Amino acid sequence: MLNLLLRYINLMVLTIAILVIISFSLAYMFPGDTLTNISGIVPQSNEQRVALEAVFKLDRSIFVQFWYYLENLISGDWGVSSSSQVSLLEEISIAFPATIELITYALLVSIFVGIPLGFIGGIWHHKPFDFGVVTFSVVSYSFPVFWLALIFITIFCLQLGYLPLSGRVNFLYDIPHSSGFILWDIMRADIPDKKDAFLDALRHLILPTASIALVTTAIFIRFTRRSIMDEMNKGYIEAAKSRGFTTKQIFFKHGLRNSLLPILPLMAMQISTLFTNAMVVETIFSWPGIGNWIIQAIYQRDYPAIRIGMLVVSVFVVTLTITIEFISRAIDPARDKFQRGAV
């Protein structure tokens, strides 16, 4: 087990190292001044330029520069945004939790809707309910996310007026920023109309979560349905039937676990899809998350922000994917423990 853990940590460290190298080289590859790209500051005079180059070690060899860059990344000194001159770490620590909150709820919805539906469809396959489930999954899988979000806005915000159009919470409520997760912050906050604020935040969450969760739910339904259909036709299920176990016993003691094991890593793969969709949806709903923030940075040619934003998002996705892959490998006894780690 330790061996396996080391393999996965090795894989993770190497992948992140490559991402850091790419993000460092972006400072050279982006158009414009390398000094501005790496520091976020536009030098006003020649003296300032020389001083800044000395600080960022741009007068030294590229390896020294990279080492210094790495040190800064680890110590949390990520430079400043060239458009707002605010520390990037600060901006990201505000924007990133909002995105994580959104995708967490979307993932939970997909898991609690997609997996049970997939199981029911797989067990009673080729029955009317299963046709309904498959139709739902194919239709919702085929929707482009941004278009779906716009349709939701048209119907529920503009036509019916049930739900708010944008943002995380109404401006009436002044929520102090502590963790960055809005529901948690409201619960912790010391404000008079806490319950109303909480409900308002929930109403803001419904549409973005639904638009992201729909595609992922469709994918989960397909994985689960396929997997349970495969497993329930295997020899050990027939052997269990021949031993006279009840259908319930066979499903819950054998079928469920064995069909979940192969789809766990497949689901981990969906995190990147989830993230991409979240970025698109954030822009549409003006959700103050990392996707919205990166797109604003792209509009303003804020190269330091683009560089660091890309690094943070990709490190997050890689870490999560490898962790889930490791867990699924560790709990599946049939998989070879000495196989190489893979994403």
Next chain:
Amino acid sequence: MPLLDVKNLTVEIDTGSVFVKALDKVSLTVETGEIRALVGESGSGKSLIVRAIIGAIPDHWIITADRLTWKGQNLLGMSNEQRRIIMRREIAVVFQDPTSSLDPSATLISQLEESIPEELLDKGMFWHRNKQRRQIAVGLMHKVGIKNHEACMQRYPHEIAADIAQKFMIAMALVSEPELLIADDPTRSMESTTKNQILRLLSGLNETRKLAILFVSHDLLAISSMAHTMTVLYCGQTVESGKVKHLHRRPLHPYTKALLDSAPSFQINLPPKSHLVALPGTIPTLKHLPIGCRLGPRCPNARKECVKVPEQKMVHQHSYSCHFPLHSPVDDDLENKQ
């Protein structure tokens, strides 16, 4: 009354466009305490008979029978729940491939303990139950010849050898103290030492517990050493059925003779370097079944009448389906006495 009585069992399977009779009027009986061998080539429908008996035939296949009874109860007519209870307590099955018949993600001991019916535990409090289960499971493992049970009970199915897995399957089959054990080619792909262990175990169980066994195999040597009676199957038709020694001494059906001749160990006076006898051709596929007697195209004695399915004829416990039997049927038992 026989334990298991199958008369004219026909299973029609869906090949996509048409239904094909994969089993055509198969008859088979298993008496209490006997070992009945079911012999046939690969693809002759042996496993299909097993699946028909245990009720694992897909719903859209057509299954008809004059009789398919277990101790006089009609298996085809009863509800799934009744059938499940019979499978739980009275009939047990051991499958061909032991490793794939075990849940890959559960330890062997937990699967064995799961098979123990609640009724076998005496009525202690629920915290005594686990200990009782463990005792019963360990006892069973010793009974089927797993001596170092500590070494393999916490293992997963892919970590152990096929013969140990098959012993676990037999242990699971025996746990509910069944009256009939259906062994569907239990020694397939095992080398002869482990095969002999499994076979000895089965015949031992038959002697000590009066356990009836339906032994499905194509291993004639194993059958002749342990089985009492045997039924020969060719291409979904029963060709001959009777006591093993009678079939050996005087096979009535050409196929039975060819089958026995193809195993040189049975021929005492076989001269050295003589040809191995085999029927020409191969077993027909399901899509190209001959009409009438399905052995027809390969049969050395086939004549015009063979395009009609021969009636099953019964002479003193020895039944055969052939228009032109190799010998005139006589009473084998009477001959024994003389």
